[in-house]
Amino acid sequence: MPDNQPPDVGDKPRPTSSSANEFSPSGQIPTDISDRRSLARKRNGVHKSGTLIKPAPANFYDLTREELRQRVVQWDFSPVHAARLWRYAYREGAADWAQMPELPARFRERAQQELTWARLPVAVETRSTDGFTRKYLLTLADQRSIETVLMRYTGRVTACISSQAGCAMGCVFCATGQMGFARHLTAGEIVAQALHVDQALRGAGPGAPLAQPHSPSPHHRHERLRNVVLMGMGEPLHNYEAVVHAIDILRDETGLALGTRKITLSTVGVIPGIIRLADEGRSISLAVSLHGATQEERVALVPVAKKWPLADLMAACRYYSEKMQSKIFYEWTLIEGQNDTPENAHAVGRLLQGQWAQVNLIPLNPTAGYGGVPTGQAAAKKFQAILAEYGLPSTVRQRRGIDIAAGCGQLAAVN
Numbered sequence: 436m437p438d439n440q441p442p443d444v445g446d447k448p449r450p451t452s453s454s455a456n457e458f459s460p461s462g463q464i465p466t467d468i469s470d471r472r473s474l475a476r477k478r479n480g481v482h483k484s485g486t487l488i489k490p491a492p493a494n495f496y497d498l499t500r501e502e503l504r505q506r507v508v509q510w511d512f513s514p515v516h517a518a519r520l521w522r523y524a525y526r527e528g529a530a531d532w533a534q535m536p537e538l539p540a541r542f543r544e545r546a547q548q549e550l551t552w553a554r555l556p557v558a559v560e561t562r563s564t565d566g567f568t569r570k571y572l573l574t575l576a577d578q579r580s581i582e583t584v585l586m587r588y589t590g591r592v593t594a595c596i597s598s599q600a601g602c603a604m605g606c607v608f609c610a611t612g613q614m615g616f617a618r619h620l621t622a623g624e625i626v627a628q629a630l631h632v633d634q635a636l637r638g639a640g641p642g643a644p645l646a647q648p649h650s651p652s653p654h655h656r657h658e659r660l661r662n663v664v665l666m667g668m669g670e671p672l673h674n675y676e677a678v679v680h681a682i683d684i685l686r687d688e689t690g691l692a693l694g695t696r697k698i699t700l701s702t703v704g705v706i707p708g709i710i711r712l713a714d715e716g717r718s719i720s721l722a723v724s725l726h727g728a729t730q731e732e733r734v735a736l737v738p739v740a741k742k743w744p745l746a747d748l749m750a751a752c753r754y755y756s757e758k759m760q761s762k763i764f765y766e767w768t769l770i771e772g773q774n775d776t777p778e779n780a781h782a783v784g785r786l787l788q789g790q791w792a793q794v795n796l797i798p799l800n801p802t803a804g805y806g807g808v809p810t811g812q813a814a815a816k817k818f819q820a821i822l823a824e825y826g827l828p829s830t831v832r833q834r835r836g837i838d839i840a841a842g843c844g845q846l847a848a849v850n
């Protein structure tokens with residue numbers, strides 16, 4: 436993507452690495468008029484012969500519990516079956532009708548015609564030598580790939596999940612940005628990633644459970660997933676509808692039951708999306724990627740800052756913070772000589788002073804398309820000390836999975 440051309444991030448994504456056909460929900464854009472007519476008829480559920488066409492089965496993981504309940508009632512079955520089905524899927528990790536013995540045979544038969552289980556098969560699992568990080572290369576239905584990361588910390592396990600295959604935002608130091616945009620993920624594809632990590636912990640599915648409740652190591656005791664960060668491939672607010680739908684599914688208290696504040700959405704600064712989150716009262720944890728404290732410095736690293744200028748971004752963040760009564764996490768990739776000097780730290784301090792904010796510093800992770808060097812420990816500490824002078828708490832993110840390219844900004848599946 437040319438630097439001076441931020442993508443028009445609206446409802447219609449602009450392809451950067453693939454043909455326009457991929458943006459049709461069916462994967463097909465009809466070319467001639469008769470094809471288009473036939474598609475219109477199909478959308479209305481009518482074949483040209485006049486017979487009704489059955490809609491394709493829905494992906495179970497695309498549905499909220501309420502949407503599932505409504506479908507089940509439409510099929511003329513009791514909503515009790517919907518609740519049971521939901522629990523089987525999210526509490527027991529079942530993805531096969533044979534694993535759901537409590538459902539009556541007649542109901543199963545109908546549900547089988549109406550629903551599919553689009554789990555994402557693991558093409559490759561890589562384990563970091565740090566012992567705490569696993570990266571999964573997952574295959575989508577159209578054979579594209581995405582990456583999901585499981586990270587264990589003392590007291591918690593976090594799934595880092597993707598919202599798009601690729602990314603259209605073009606941040607210069609990010610491997611996902613360097614690969615370009617392929618397509619948005621569906622809500623079900625986002626949910627399936629979290630479910631995969633939860634299943635890996637609990638040992639449902641192939642392989643032994645990762646969780647060892649009696650382990651002497653606090654890193655290995657977790658029995659289920661409690662934290663999700665939308666910090667994998669893609670810009671979540673460029674895929675707003677699917678992402679918030681997925682969040683609703685992940686939060687459901689009879690399903691994976693993730694706490695709202697345990698879901699962190701990281702955005703490059705898509706202002707309309709931030710405002711919409713606030714207006715819709717979506718109380719997740721919001722992280723905003725800053726990287727530059729002046730408009731000019733930010734644009735050099737984050738080209739879409741041209742479209743969403745820093746001053747407007749700060750106003751949107753204050754709006755979100757006030758409306759949601761919530762702290763904002765600002766992310767700052769520390770690049771030696773580029774944005775890690777004491778002057779840079781003072782500029783961040785001045786910019787964020789007075790906000791309810793925390794700064795998460797991320798020493799640059801290596802990517803093929805960017806030659807920068809990560810800031811060393813001493814300079815990172817100095818940066819933190821200056822932020823503290825402005826009353827800003829900060830952390831330096833633990834480096835995880837760098838040997839398997841599972842760190843921030845390193846995810847880039849080859850499609």
Ligand code: SAH
Binds near residue numbers: 767768802
């Ligand atoms: N698109 C979203 C979320 C995915 S990136 C966003 O940009 O916020 C998650 C975080 O990793 C962002 O803060 C991003 O700026 C940071 N990041 C990207 N590339 C990086 C790299 N090479 N080293 C360190 N952090 C990086």
Ligand code: SF4
Binds near residue numbers: 669
């Ligand atoms: Fe996209 Fe985020 Fe990477 Fe920027 S840092 S290219 S927004 S994934």
